[in-house]
Each structure stands twice: as C-alpha cells, then as structure tokens.
Amino acid sequence: MTKPRLLVLDDDETVRGQMRWAFCRDYEVLEAETRGAALRVAREQETQLGVIDLGLPPAPLEPSEGMTAIREILSINPLFKAVIITGLDERQEAFRALDLGAFDYFTKPVSIDEVRVTLKRGWLSYRQQAEHLSASSGAGWPNEMIGVSAPMQEVFRTIRKAAEVNIPALIAGEHGSGKETAARAMHRLGIRHAMQFISVDCAGTPHKELENELFGLNGDGRHGRKCRFEQADGGTIYMKEVGALSLSLQGRLLRVLREHAIERPDSNGRTSIDVRVISSTAMDLRAMARSGEFSEELLHRIGVITLEVPPLKDRGDDVYLLALYFLKKHSREFNKPVRGFDKECVGYLKSYRWHGNVRELENRVRRAVIFFNKSEISGADLGIPAIAFDAPKKNSMGLAEARDLFKRRMVQEALSRSKWNVARAAAELGISRQYLSKLITKYNLSPA
Template identity: 30%
Template sequence: MSEQSVLLVDDDDVLRGALEQSFELAGIAVIAERDPTVALARIDAGFDGAVVSDIRMPKMDGLELFRRIAAIDHEIPVLLMTGHGDVAMAVAALKNGAFDFIPKPFATDHLIAGARRALEMRRLVLDNRRLRAAAEETIGAEPLIGETPVMVRLRETMRQIAQADIDVLVEGETGTGKELVAVLLHRWSNRRSRPFVAVNCAALPEAVAEIELFGHDGDSRLPRTGRIEASNRGTLFLDEIESTLPAVQAKLLRVLEEREVMPVGGDLPRALDLRVIAAAKPGLDQAVEDGRFRAELLFRLDAVRLRIPPLRERRDDVPLLFGHLLHQAAERFGREVPTIDTATLAYLGQHDWPGNVRELDNLAKRLVLRVEADAPADEDGDLPLPARVDKFEEATIRATLHQVSGDVRSALAALGIPRKTFYDKLKRHEIDVEAYRPTKG
C-alpha cells in the first residue's frame, strides 16, 4: 500500500458500507473486507496501516483474527468493535496487546479518532524500525572505541546493566557519544526488538512540547500519539534532559513514578512498559541546586549514572579512534587513507578536543578530503599544524556564513558544531556574523 490505510473487517454489509464511507469522508484510506481470511492475506510484517475488526464473525471471529495478526507482527494495531456481551473478551484481548476496543453502539467520531491514533502509532513503529536498522549499521561501523581503563570499564558496566531493565542517566560533554551509549544499551537489552524513541528535549518548541511528548486526546480532530507512548514496551531516550521545560518536568516525573502517561485533554492515563535513558551535559546536580531542575526527577532518573569521559581524559585513545575515523571517512568519500605524520600525531595528543569525537571526526574528514591543500603554500607551508588548522577553521566558518547569508541556524547545521562552540570560535577569530547578513534597504 502506498499510503497508510485502515483495513476494515466486518461481515455486516450495511455497517461495513457505512463505516467505509465514514473513513473516506474523514480522509482516511480504507480497505473493506467481509471475509477475515481474505483480510488476513493482505497483512505482512511490512503492513503500514491499522486493522478495525468486529468480534462476532463466522468462520473466524475478531479475536482469532487478532491472534493471527499478532503472530505476523505484534505491533500492528488492532481495534475491536464489540457488543455489550463481548466486552470481557475485548478487555482480555486488550491485555494481550490489542490496541483498543470500541463498544457498540459508538459514535463514528470515536472510532475515527481511535483509528487515527492507531495509524500514528504504526507510523512511529515503522519509522523507528528504519531508524534502528540505520543505527545498527552505524554501530557496527563505529563502536564505542577505546582501550583506556576508563573506556573498558564503561563498556563492561554497560553490558552488566543493559539487561537489568533499569533507568539510566548518561552524563557527558557535547560530542562524547551519549546517544550511541543509549542505542547500545537498547541493542544489548531484551527490548532490542521494540521501539527506540529518541527525543531531544532542547529542541521541543514550548508551544507543542507537551503534545509532542504526552500526546493529545479528547478532540477527534486532533488525536495524536505522543513520543512517550510510542516507546511503550521499548526504550525512551531523553537527550539534553537538563533543557526540559519546568511544566514538562512535573509530568515526566509522573511517567517515571507511575509508568503511565496522561495525554493532553485525556480523561484516563495509559499504562506504559518502558525503559528510560536520559542524557545530560555535566552540571545537572548544579541545576537542581539552582532550582532549574526538579530534584525528584533527578532522583528517579539517576538509578544508574554512566559518565562518558571527554577525549582530554583519555588521550591514549585519540590516535586509535582517529585512525578508525580516517578509514571510515576514506571509505565514505572513496579516497585513500592519508598518512598520519608526526606533527599530526603530536597535535592529536596536545589538543583538548572541546568538541570531542565529533570534532575529531570533522578533522578526519578534512584530512581525507585534503581541504588544507586549498591554502596557498607560500602562506601556510612553514606554519605548525595547529596554526594551519586554525586558519582553515576561520576560512571554513567565513565561507559557510557567506553561503548561508549569515543565518546562524543554517551555519550550525552545515558545520556540525554546538551553538556555544560556534560563538566561541567567532569570538576567537573575530568574526562578525552581521557582516554576512543582507543589508535591509
């Protein structure tokens, strides 16, 4: 199917026809089937829609259809339409993984709203599967590299707690690989086949942050499954947790304490089975003291704390990691791996790497692409490598600002560095962003 569809299964021709028309009027693609066996033949693990089925049907009832669909893919959402006498069976199916049940008689808007939530859930499931597959490819090529004692202990600890199903707080500076640690913990856990939902708390717009996280219910025109509910049975990764809005912190605390989520506008909370991994830059404890972060939320998140050391604390790993990144960049760009000379090795050991692995990776890519060759030989040939890198850095920032007409957000995306690092470099190189912005006339 080229678009998400509701697969409607009901042997009542009149009701089926009426519901089919209702879905079409609501703008939802629908495939209506009288025979559950025929409907089942339409479903495979790649089915991207939701199933709405009556319970009472000849040959195969809705409960058996649900069980067979779950055997194909337990994350295909199935909504069951049930009469008064079948409510107990529907509740049992709900406990076994059915998405929802709609008791008859029901308002069509109620069914449409439930179907929209189911379609949104299925879309998130499939998106996460694709993201997981891509992440696993990345992990296979870029493991958590390092042979210093601190990195060996970190990997050993991760292995020990991965299957413990306990919440984890990952602490580390920008570019140290906090999300990679979260993905590995999920991959090594018993939840590996379930959703891994990553949320950047700093990137949530204040106006929609609660709906994005907790979902929306109570308005059939705006049903939406939140990111938290989308991680049910899997892992929820909350990146930059220190940037969470105060109002959202209070609701997150309830999620952690009760393992349930209350959608915006909803009447009843929804039970959750999830593992939470949060990531923060150093200073979360100070944020609690300053009143910017709730102490109770930190206590709940901090069941186990993993600290990822910055590169300056494990300098012996830098050459090993840099060699890996060089080979990776060479393979990506179809170039030969450049020779690392003694000056480069000295710089690798002396530099503090404030951008950590991300900054190291950028240097590897530049060396593979031989970007430094663009500089005039008579100007840079006698300069030491750090000075040449500084000149290249300044030239790259200026060229990027020129390309994006001084737009900071676009420059950050192009350069791949954090906002603070960007402004620090502007100050160091005495670059005025305003000079690159169009003059207003």
C-alpha cells in the first residue's frame, strides 16, 4: 500500500531529521527548508499532509513566509492538511493559519506523540474528503458539482438513487443554490443520459408564451414545430420554478403526467410521449397547496422523489473549494494569471452569508478575475465587506437567556463549519480548546 506523503517544512535541519525519523514508518517524508522549495514539492508530487513551522527564511522571526506557504499549497491541493508549529507567543498567528485552512497547530516544545495522533486524524479526514470528491466528480457529474460537506454528501446520495429510477423528482432550494446543476446530474447519471435534457423557465416566461412552448402553438400558423415535451421525448424535461405555473398550466401538466401524452391545440388527437419530469422550486409548495395556489395532486405527482439542495452558507469548506474551481475556470477563460485568494479573503469567503448562493459566488469571482490584474484576489476585489454577518433579529427573551442562546449557536455553527475540529473551532471563536470543551459539555453538543 502506498504511504501518504508528509511534507516537513522547517529551516532547522535538526528538526527535519527528527520528524523524518519519527514519521518515516507511516509516511513518505518529503523535506523543504524554504517556501519556494515546499511549493516545488507540492507542484511535483501530490502531498496530503504537512508539518509547517511558520517562521521561515528570509524572515524567520516573522510568520509571513509560513502563512504564504500554507495558502499556496492549499491553492494546489485544497484538501492538504497542514499541522502548524509555532512559538508560545505566536498563538494568534496559529489562529490565523487555521482561518487560512490549516488543520491543527502546536506550540513549542512539541510532543511527537501528539503530532502523530493529529497526523492520523488529518490523514483520515483527507481520505474521507478525497473519496467524497471522487464520488462527485465521476462520469455524469457536472464540474461545478463540488462538495465535501455533510449536506452535499446527502445530496449526492439522493441524486444517485434518483438516477437509478425513471420517476418524477422535485428539487427544492434557495435561488442560486444549484438546483439545475443537480437536475442535470440526475439526468446524466440515468438511463436517459444519451437523450435530450430540455430546460423550461416557468417563472421567466409569460403565460401565453409558456403555454405554447410547453404544449404546442395555438393557431399562429407555424404548424409542425415541436413543443418542449415533444423535443424531450425519450429524455428529461426540467421545469424550473414549477411553482410559478398558473393553475390552468398546472392542470395541463398534471394530465401529461397522468396520461403520458399531450394534446396539441393545432392538431387532432393526442401524441404519446416518454419523458421524465424533473421540477425545481424555491417556493414552499406545500403551503401553496394548502392555500389553493398549487395543485395538491400535482405536488404529489412531481414530488415522488424529493431533494433539498442546501444554501451555500451551510456548506462549510465547500465555499473555498468552489471559489478555487471558479477562479481556475475563469482565469483560463480570460487568460489571467490569477493564482489564488489572499489570506484575509479566505476568511471572508467563510464568514460571508452568500444570500445568492453558488451563483453569487461564481459571479463575484468571475468579475474579480475580469477587472483586477493581480496574482491574488482580495475580499475587496470580490466586493465582500470585512464584517459580513447578518444583523441579529429582535427578540423578546431576557438578556441572559438571549446571550446564552447566542453563545450556544455560535459554538454549534463553528463546530459544524470545522467538522468538529475542536482546535479550528476554538481558533475561529477566539477561545481556548479547554474552554470550548467546557462549552460543548455545558450545551450537551455532539456531532450530527
């Protein structure tokens, strides 16, 4: 079995030798004494783990070289697990490194046994994330269908199951969250993958035009033109924002699903069709059905399989992975020499609420690539403010209760974003690991 590669980045030859001796049995140990040497190693060989001293030449008393090394290696391999070694008086710099994406940190003097345990955790985390990415990047998956977060793993599982059958599916989620991307993956992985995938925008098309587009022309003389259901025959029709359909069009769609045929107003008789219907919505169709705005029977027909695409703010490290994907995609498209994001920008990407979800992220990255000729994109280039949190809502509870509830929520969200990496969550919250452990016990928190 091939050993995982461990990069030891330290300008002290004695330290590198100690690390090599301690870890050579379990890892293929690669050594570097400068940031440039480490970058060459990362580019030439896939490196999964690293032990990195922040103080490197030409300024070993400053953390800047080590920070830059972490950022550059992560831009080559976003799954890279870096364990930081730092002095007692440099703990804040270690917290900053965790914000950049480092896995954990230790202050000098270092216990080799503790580092060994942390590297094992890092390797386990790396393998799990690599397996998730591999499963989501195989044949049929759209390139932008990226995710290692728990919510996206559930999405991938549902898509695979839905692709195996030939029944209607309903995809729910916020605007811009990737519902059409999920629908295309469902189509490409299914038995209809060689046939047409026809997308129909139910919200962005006027009623009469939409009726003609879906079911056939209504006496305007252009006979012989196929409607969307006929074009999709044998394949898939995607009903984007199906909740925007009028009640009359809902009725016609329901008949198509019941009878597997359409009645064109410009011809006699019915035309049989073999189409899989995948619908999407950002609306609460159940509430609309209760109020009479949406057909309850149609809801049952289109929602035999249901899939919820999570908002980007709930997807943890996926934000950075997607940002890197879009950066590489558009830097190639516009022939721009952009390599990555600066250290402050990485923090902004994680803290920003992304109300426009994946679509907003791609648009911001694309615009930054177009308008800024620089090697690294900043938060300002993306148009993200330094403080990018939603304002708290008004509440009638007491101050102490509200403070406690807010603290519990902050701890819970930090642990979720860090996949229960206590060191990273503590660094994000600005508290010690010991205090965070006490809060976990106090609030009776546990991984979902």
